[in-house]
Amino acid sequence: MRNIFIMVLGFIFLSSFTKPKADELKWYKWNEGYPVAIKEKKIVLVDAYTDWCGWCKKMDRDTYSNAEVIKKLNKHFVVIKFNPELRDLTYDIDGQTFTAKDFFAQLSRGESTGFPTTYFIDPQKKSLMIDAGYHDAASFLQILDKVIADAK
Secondary structure: OHHHHHHHHHHHHHHOOOOOOOOOOOOEOHHHHHHHHHHHOOEEEEEEOOOOOHHHHHHHHHOOOOHHHHHHHHHHEEEEEEOOOOOOOEEEEOOEEEEHHHHHHHHHOOOOOOOOEEEEEEOOOOEEEEEEOOOOHHHHHHHHHHHHHHHO
């Protein structure tokens, strides 16, 4: 009985050190994800959402959970969740610090885009692409392919 208990504890302990599954997205916050994207030379995908946005929740449920979308995002992108309504956070970009409001203005170039809006940033080219609105998995995969092709 004691051996079984030790084996179960060992399994629980070892399983806590496993990497995230390949079929899951690793969502970052801006201040940790942006440096990773620069280091790994990946495209930054910023998912701007709000807690009250039904289309944002639908995109999380239907699009960001799709196996093909996850595979493509994990390979080519660093994915970041950004809620511009969280006012107590700051966002660092190349030595400058922004409030959520100012960071959102920088991302959206001062335009009203609604939610969800996806921002694609290529840190190497210093380019930004804005894509407003909900996308199902099939249409989102087409957008991802275009962004990847443009980054090459």
